[in-house]
Amino acid sequence: MAGMCIGQAAERSGCTVATVRHYEDEGLLKGIGRAPNGRRVYGWPDIHRLRFVRRCRDLGFSIDDVRSLLGATDALSPDCLAVRDMAVAHIDRLRVMRAEIDALEQSLSSLANTCNEACATGRSSVCTIVEDLAATASG
Amino acid sequence: MAGMCIGQAAERSGCTVATVRHYEDEGLLKGIGRAPNGRRVYGWPDIHRLRFVRRCRDLGFSIDDVRSLLGATDALSPDCLAVRDMAVAHIDRLRVMRAEIDALEQSLSSLANTCNEACATGRSSVCTIVEDLAATASG
DNA sequence: CGTGCATCCTCAGGTAACATGAGGTGCAAG
DNA sequence: CTTGCACCTCATGTTACCTGAGGATGCACG
Numbered sequence: 001m002a003g004m005c006i007g008q009a010a011e012r013s014g015c016t017v018a019t020v021r022h023y024e025d026e027g028l029l030k031g032i033g034r035a036p037n038g039r040r041v042y043g044w045p046d047i048h049r050l051r052f053v054r055r056c057r058d059l060g061f062s063i064d065d066v067r068s069l070l071g072a073t074d075a076l077s078p079d080c081l082a083v084r085d086m087a088v089a090h091i092d093r094l095r096v097m098r099a100e101i102d103a104l105e106q107s108l109s110s111l112a113n114t115c116n117e118a119c120a121t122g123r124s125s126v127c128t129i130v131e132d133l134a135a136t137a138s139g
Numbered sequence: 140m141a142g143m144c145i146g147q148a149a150e151r152s153g154c155t156v157a158t159v160r161h162y163e164d165e166g167l168l169k170g171i172g173r174a175p176n177g178r179r180v181y182g183w184p185d186i187h188r189l190r191f192v193r194r195c196r197d198l199g200f201s202i203d204d205v206r207s208l209l210g211a212t213d214a215l216s217p218d219c220l221a222v223r224d225m226a227v228a229h230i231d232r233l234r235v236m237r238a239e240i241d242a243l244e245q246s247l248s249s250l251a252n253t254c255n256e257a258c259a260t261g262r263s264s265v266c267t268i269v270e271d272l273a274a275t276a277s278g
Numbered sequence: 279c280g281t282g283c284a285t286c287c288t289c290a291g292g293t294a295a296c297a298t299g300a301g302g303t304g305c306a307a308g
Numbered sequence: 309c310t311t312g313c314a315c316c317t318c319a320t321g322t323t324a325c326c327t328g329a330g331g332a333t334g335c336a337c338g
Contacts, residue, residue, distance in 0.1 A: 037286085038333090040286085091247050111222075112230070130211075158295085
Protein backbone atom coordinates (compact mmCIF):
# COMPACT_ATOMS: atom_id res chain seq x y z
CA MET A 1 0.00 0.00 0.00
CA ALA A 2 2.73 2.43 0.90
CA GLY A 3 5.09 1.74 -1.97
CA MET A 4 3.87 2.92 -5.31
CA CYS A 5 5.84 3.20 -8.51
CA ILE A 6 5.84 6.40 -10.51
CA GLY A 7 3.18 5.15 -12.86
CA GLN A 8 0.72 4.62 -10.02
CA ALA A 9 1.68 7.89 -8.41
CA ALA A 10 1.02 9.66 -11.68
CA GLU A 11 -2.33 7.98 -12.16
CA ARG A 12 -3.48 8.64 -8.63
CA SER A 13 -2.39 12.27 -8.63
CA GLY A 14 -3.65 13.21 -12.05
CA CYS A 15 -0.20 13.94 -13.43
CA THR A 16 1.76 12.34 -16.23
CA VAL A 17 4.86 10.38 -15.35
CA ALA A 18 7.03 13.07 -16.89
CA THR A 19 5.29 15.71 -14.83
CA VAL A 20 5.85 13.81 -11.60
CA ARG A 21 9.57 13.64 -12.34
CA HIS A 22 9.51 17.29 -13.29
CA TYR A 23 7.97 18.33 -9.98
CA GLU A 24 10.64 16.40 -8.18
CA ASP A 25 13.34 18.14 -10.24
CA GLU A 26 11.73 21.42 -9.28
CA GLY A 27 12.07 20.53 -5.64
CA LEU A 28 8.34 20.37 -4.98
CA LEU A 29 8.60 16.82 -3.68
CA LYS A 30 10.80 15.95 -0.78
CA GLY A 31 12.40 12.68 0.21
CA ILE A 32 11.18 10.49 -2.58
CA GLY A 33 12.70 7.11 -1.80
CA ARG A 34 14.30 4.69 -4.19
CA ALA A 35 13.90 0.96 -4.38
CA PRO A 36 17.09 -1.14 -4.55
CA ASN A 37 16.62 -1.27 -8.31
CA GLY A 38 16.78 2.50 -8.50
CA ARG A 39 13.13 3.13 -9.09
CA ARG A 40 11.28 5.89 -7.29
CA VAL A 41 8.94 4.87 -4.52
CA TYR A 42 5.94 6.94 -3.47
CA GLY A 43 3.74 6.88 -0.42
CA TRP A 44 0.31 8.39 0.15
CA PRO A 45 1.68 11.67 1.52
CA ASP A 46 3.55 12.07 -1.75
CA ILE A 47 0.37 11.43 -3.71
CA HIS A 48 -1.40 14.02 -1.63
CA ARG A 49 1.33 16.51 -2.29
CA LEU A 50 1.26 15.79 -5.98
CA ARG A 51 -2.46 16.37 -6.03
CA PHE A 52 -1.97 19.64 -4.24
CA VAL A 53 0.57 20.78 -6.79
CA ARG A 54 -1.54 19.61 -9.68
CA ARG A 55 -4.60 21.40 -8.38
CA CYS A 56 -2.73 24.62 -7.81
CA ARG A 57 -1.32 24.46 -11.32
CA ASP A 58 -4.81 23.87 -12.67
CA LEU A 59 -5.92 26.93 -10.76
CA GLY A 60 -3.32 28.91 -12.65
CA PHE A 61 -0.57 29.25 -10.07
CA SER A 62 2.98 29.13 -11.34
CA ILE A 63 5.48 26.60 -10.04
CA ASP A 64 7.03 29.39 -8.02
CA ASP A 65 3.65 30.21 -6.54
CA VAL A 66 3.19 26.58 -5.63
CA ARG A 67 6.57 26.59 -3.95
CA SER A 68 5.38 29.42 -1.74
CA LEU A 69 2.06 27.74 -1.08
CA LEU A 70 3.88 24.58 -0.09
CA GLY A 71 6.05 26.62 2.20
CA ALA A 72 2.91 27.91 3.88
CA THR A 73 1.44 24.44 4.17
CA ASP A 74 4.70 22.84 5.24
CA ALA A 75 4.95 25.10 8.24
CA LEU A 76 4.06 23.49 11.53
CA SER A 77 0.80 25.38 11.52
CA PRO A 78 -0.10 26.12 7.91
CA ASP A 79 -0.55 29.82 7.37
CA CYS A 80 -3.97 29.89 5.78
CA LEU A 81 -3.95 33.68 5.67
CA ALA A 82 -0.89 33.68 3.44
CA VAL A 83 -2.57 31.16 1.20
CA ARG A 84 -5.69 33.28 1.07
CA ASP A 85 -3.67 36.34 0.13
CA MET A 86 -2.10 34.49 -2.76
CA ALA A 87 -5.50 33.32 -3.88
CA VAL A 88 -6.88 36.86 -3.75
CA ALA A 89 -3.89 38.20 -5.65
CA HIS A 90 -4.43 35.54 -8.23
CA ILE A 91 -8.09 36.46 -8.58
CA ASP A 92 -6.99 39.95 -9.49
CA ARG A 93 -4.74 38.58 -12.19
CA LEU A 94 -7.63 36.55 -13.52
CA ARG A 95 -9.82 39.64 -13.67
CA VAL A 96 -7.24 41.46 -15.71
CA MET A 97 -6.99 38.52 -18.06
CA ARG A 98 -10.72 38.40 -18.49
CA ALA A 99 -10.90 42.11 -19.25
CA GLU A 100 -8.27 41.63 -21.94
CA ILE A 101 -10.12 38.70 -23.39
CA ASP A 102 -13.35 40.67 -23.47
CA ALA A 103 -11.61 43.50 -25.30
CA LEU A 104 -10.13 41.07 -27.80
CA GLU A 105 -13.48 39.51 -28.45
CA GLN A 106 -14.96 42.94 -29.04
CA SER A 107 -12.29 43.81 -31.56
CA LEU A 108 -12.49 40.52 -33.35
CA SER A 109 -16.27 40.57 -33.43
CA SER A 110 -16.40 43.97 -35.01
CA LEU A 111 -13.77 42.85 -37.49
CA ALA A 112 -15.86 39.85 -38.41
CA ASN A 113 -18.99 42.00 -38.65
CA THR A 114 -17.24 44.30 -41.06
CA CYS A 115 -16.81 41.36 -43.34
CA ASN A 116 -20.24 39.87 -42.77
CA GLU A 117 -21.91 43.10 -43.75
CA ALA A 118 -19.69 43.85 -46.68
CA CYS A 119 -19.34 40.46 -48.23
CA ALA A 120 -21.81 38.00 -46.77
CA THR A 121 -21.90 36.22 -50.08
CA GLY A 122 -18.57 36.13 -51.79
CA ARG A 123 -15.82 38.69 -51.63
CA SER A 124 -16.56 42.34 -51.88
CA SER A 125 -14.32 45.23 -52.69
CA VAL A 126 -16.05 47.11 -49.91
CA CYS A 127 -14.84 44.82 -47.13
CA THR A 128 -12.18 46.44 -45.02
CA ILE A 129 -11.34 43.60 -42.69
CA VAL A 130 -7.81 43.31 -43.95
CA GLU A 131 -7.18 47.02 -43.69
CA ASP A 132 -8.81 47.07 -40.28
CA LEU A 133 -6.47 44.40 -39.07
CA ALA A 134 -3.53 46.45 -40.25
CA ALA A 135 -4.76 49.57 -38.48
CA THR A 136 -2.86 50.28 -35.34
CA ALA A 137 -4.73 49.64 -32.14
CA SER A 138 -3.37 52.38 -29.96
CA GLY A 139 -0.42 54.37 -31.09
CA MET B 140 11.92 58.85 -45.85
CA ALA B 141 12.04 55.43 -47.41
CA GLY B 142 15.13 54.15 -45.64
CA MET B 143 14.65 53.58 -41.96
CA CYS B 144 16.95 51.73 -39.62
CA ILE B 145 15.67 49.01 -37.35
CA GLY B 146 15.32 51.36 -34.41
CA GLN B 147 12.96 53.61 -36.30
CA ALA B 148 11.09 50.66 -37.74
CA ALA B 149 10.61 49.30 -34.24
CA GLU B 150 9.41 52.58 -32.87
CA ARG B 151 7.01 53.22 -35.71
CA SER B 152 5.55 49.73 -35.62
CA GLY B 153 5.23 49.37 -31.89
CA CYS B 154 7.70 46.49 -31.68
CA THR B 155 11.00 46.20 -29.92
CA VAL B 156 14.15 45.93 -32.00
CA ALA B 157 14.56 42.31 -30.96
CA THR B 158 11.00 41.57 -31.99
CA VAL B 159 11.49 43.09 -35.43
CA ARG B 160 14.48 40.85 -36.00
CA HIS B 161 12.53 37.93 -34.65
CA TYR B 162 9.68 38.45 -37.09
CA GLU B 163 12.18 38.55 -39.91
CA ASP B 164 13.73 35.29 -38.68
CA GLU B 165 10.23 33.83 -38.66
CA GLY B 166 9.81 34.76 -42.28
CA LEU B 167 7.02 37.26 -41.67
CA LEU B 168 8.95 40.03 -43.39
CA LYS B 169 10.09 39.70 -46.94
CA GLY B 170 12.89 41.38 -48.79
CA ILE B 171 14.32 43.51 -46.03
CA GLY B 172 17.21 45.28 -47.68
CA ARG B 173 20.65 45.92 -46.28
CA ALA B 174 22.74 49.03 -46.41
CA PRO B 175 26.35 48.67 -47.58
CA ASN B 176 27.39 48.57 -43.93
CA GLY B 177 25.21 45.53 -43.35
CA ARG B 178 22.41 47.24 -41.51
CA ARG B 179 18.80 46.45 -42.22
CA VAL B 180 16.82 49.01 -44.16
CA TYR B 181 13.06 49.37 -43.87
CA GLY B 182 10.51 51.14 -46.00
CA TRP B 183 6.95 52.14 -45.21
CA PRO B 184 5.46 48.92 -46.56
CA ASP B 185 7.63 47.07 -44.07
CA ILE B 186 6.40 49.28 -41.25
CA HIS B 187 2.86 48.62 -42.28
CA ARG B 188 3.48 44.90 -42.31
CA LEU B 189 5.12 45.06 -38.90
CA ARG B 190 2.12 46.88 -37.53
CA PHE B 191 -0.14 44.26 -38.98
CA VAL B 192 1.83 41.48 -37.32
CA ARG B 193 2.01 43.34 -34.05
CA ARG B 194 -1.70 43.99 -34.04
CA CYS B 195 -2.54 40.39 -34.79
CA ARG B 196 -0.24 39.20 -32.02
CA ASP B 197 -1.91 41.65 -29.65
CA LEU B 198 -5.23 40.17 -30.68
CA GLY B 199 -3.96 36.80 -29.57
CA PHE B 200 -3.08 35.17 -32.86
CA SER B 201 -0.03 32.95 -32.90
CA ILE B 202 2.86 33.55 -35.25
CA ASP B 203 1.59 30.65 -37.32
CA ASP B 204 -1.84 32.27 -37.46
CA VAL B 205 -0.24 35.50 -38.60
CA ARG B 206 1.61 33.63 -41.31
CA SER B 207 -1.73 32.42 -42.63
CA LEU B 208 -3.29 35.83 -42.33
CA LEU B 209 -0.39 37.33 -44.23
CA GLY B 210 -0.86 34.67 -46.87
CA ALA B 211 -4.45 35.80 -47.22
CA THR B 212 -3.49 39.45 -47.40
CA ASP B 213 -0.52 38.83 -49.69
CA ALA B 214 -2.76 37.28 -52.31
CA LEU B 215 -3.47 39.49 -55.30
CA SER B 216 -6.98 39.98 -54.00
CA PRO B 217 -6.86 39.53 -50.22
CA ASP B 218 -9.26 36.84 -49.13
CA CYS B 219 -11.21 38.68 -46.48
CA LEU B 220 -13.49 35.71 -45.94
CA ALA B 221 -10.56 33.55 -44.88
CA VAL B 222 -9.46 36.27 -42.52
CA ARG B 223 -12.94 36.50 -41.08
CA ASP B 224 -13.05 32.75 -40.54
CA MET B 225 -9.83 32.88 -38.58
CA ALA B 226 -11.19 35.74 -36.52
CA VAL B 227 -14.35 33.82 -35.76
CA ALA B 228 -12.40 30.71 -34.86
CA HIS B 229 -10.29 32.81 -32.56
CA ILE B 230 -13.35 34.27 -30.89
CA ASP B 231 -14.38 30.73 -30.01
CA ARG B 232 -11.01 30.10 -28.41
CA LEU B 233 -11.37 33.29 -26.41
CA ARG B 234 -14.77 32.16 -25.15
CA VAL B 235 -13.30 28.90 -23.93
CA MET B 236 -10.53 30.79 -22.18
CA ARG B 237 -13.01 33.09 -20.50
CA ALA B 238 -15.09 30.18 -19.28
CA GLU B 239 -11.99 28.65 -17.74
CA ILE B 240 -11.03 31.91 -16.12
CA ASP B 241 -14.52 32.29 -14.68
CA ALA B 242 -14.34 28.80 -13.24
CA LEU B 243 -10.95 29.51 -11.70
CA GLU B 244 -12.19 32.70 -10.16
CA GLN B 245 -15.13 30.82 -8.69
CA SER B 246 -12.88 28.23 -7.13
CA LEU B 247 -10.42 30.75 -5.80
CA SER B 248 -13.15 32.99 -4.44
CA SER B 249 -14.75 30.20 -2.50
CA LEU B 250 -11.33 29.21 -1.22
CA ALA B 251 -10.72 32.74 -0.03
CA ASN B 252 -14.17 32.94 1.50
CA THR B 253 -13.50 29.78 3.45
CA CYS B 254 -10.64 31.58 5.08
CA ASN B 255 -12.39 34.91 5.50
CA GLU B 256 -15.21 33.27 7.38
CA ALA B 257 -13.08 30.98 9.47
CA CYS B 258 -10.24 33.26 10.37
CA ALA B 259 -10.98 36.86 9.50
CA THR B 260 -8.87 37.94 12.41
CA GLY B 261 -5.85 35.75 12.89
CA ARG B 262 -5.51 32.08 12.16
CA SER B 263 -8.20 29.65 13.08
CA SER B 264 -8.09 25.91 13.45
CA VAL B 265 -11.42 25.82 11.64
CA CYS B 266 -10.08 27.20 8.38
CA THR B 267 -9.83 24.55 5.72
CA ILE B 268 -8.29 26.56 2.92
CA VAL B 269 -5.16 24.47 2.86
CA GLU B 270 -7.06 21.21 2.86
CA ASP B 271 -9.42 22.57 0.24
CA LEU B 272 -6.52 23.38 -2.01
CA ALA B 273 -5.26 19.85 -1.64
CA ALA B 274 -8.64 18.33 -2.49
CA THR B 275 -8.74 17.00 -5.99
CA ALA B 276 -10.77 19.03 -8.43
CA SER B 277 -12.20 16.30 -10.57
CA GLY B 278 -10.89 12.81 -10.23
C1' DC C 279 14.35 -20.88 -19.31
C1' DG C 280 13.72 -17.79 -22.91
C1' DT C 281 11.02 -14.23 -25.19
C1' DG C 282 8.51 -10.18 -25.39
C1' DC C 283 6.30 -6.28 -23.81
C1' DA C 284 5.44 -2.72 -20.36
C1' DT C 285 7.62 0.16 -17.21
C1' DC C 286 11.24 2.28 -15.39
C1' DC C 287 15.84 5.01 -15.59
C1' DT C 288 18.82 9.21 -17.22
C1' DC C 289 20.00 12.61 -20.19
C1' DA C 290 19.26 15.76 -24.21
C1' DG C 291 16.62 18.56 -27.00
C1' DG C 292 12.05 20.70 -28.47
C1' DT C 293 8.01 23.85 -27.76
C1' DA C 294 6.24 29.67 -28.15
C1' DA C 295 7.66 34.17 -28.60
C1' DC C 296 10.53 36.65 -27.73
C1' DA C 297 14.32 38.99 -23.97
C1' DT C 298 18.91 39.45 -22.67
C1' DG C 299 23.75 39.48 -22.94
C1' DA C 300 28.41 38.82 -25.03
C1' DG C 301 31.56 40.43 -28.20
C1' DG C 302 32.40 43.30 -32.10
C1' DT C 303 31.52 47.13 -35.95
C1' DG C 304 30.02 51.85 -37.70
C1' DC C 305 29.40 56.46 -37.26
C1' DA C 306 28.78 61.21 -35.52
C1' DA C 307 29.89 64.65 -31.96
C1' DG C 308 33.07 66.82 -28.72
C1' DC D 309 40.84 60.46 -30.70
C1' DT D 310 37.67 58.99 -27.71
C1' DT D 311 33.12 58.56 -26.02
C1' DG D 312 28.77 56.64 -26.75
C1' DC D 313 24.93 54.97 -29.12
C1' DA D 314 22.83 52.06 -32.54
C1' DC D 315 23.62 48.30 -35.03
C1' DC D 316 25.34 43.36 -36.12
C1' DT D 317 25.42 37.99 -35.03
C1' DC D 318 25.13 34.20 -32.12
C1' DA D 319 23.99 31.95 -27.86
C1' DT D 320 21.39 31.30 -24.02
C1' DG D 321 17.29 32.09 -20.70
C1' DT D 322 12.36 32.04 -19.87
C1' DT D 323 7.83 28.50 -18.42
C1' DA D 324 6.17 24.03 -17.68
C1' DC D 325 6.47 20.59 -19.24
C1' DC D 326 6.70 16.77 -23.69
C1' DT D 327 9.17 13.60 -26.55
C1' DG D 328 12.67 10.60 -27.81
C1' DA D 329 17.17 7.98 -27.47
C1' DG D 330 19.37 4.26 -25.41
C1' DG D 331 19.40 1.03 -21.85
C1' DA D 332 17.95 -1.71 -17.57
C1' DT D 333 14.33 -4.16 -15.16
C1' DG D 334 10.11 -6.75 -14.08
C1' DC D 335 6.42 -9.72 -15.05
C1' DA D 336 3.61 -12.98 -17.63
C1' DC D 337 3.36 -16.69 -20.87
C1' DG D 338 4.78 -20.96 -23.16
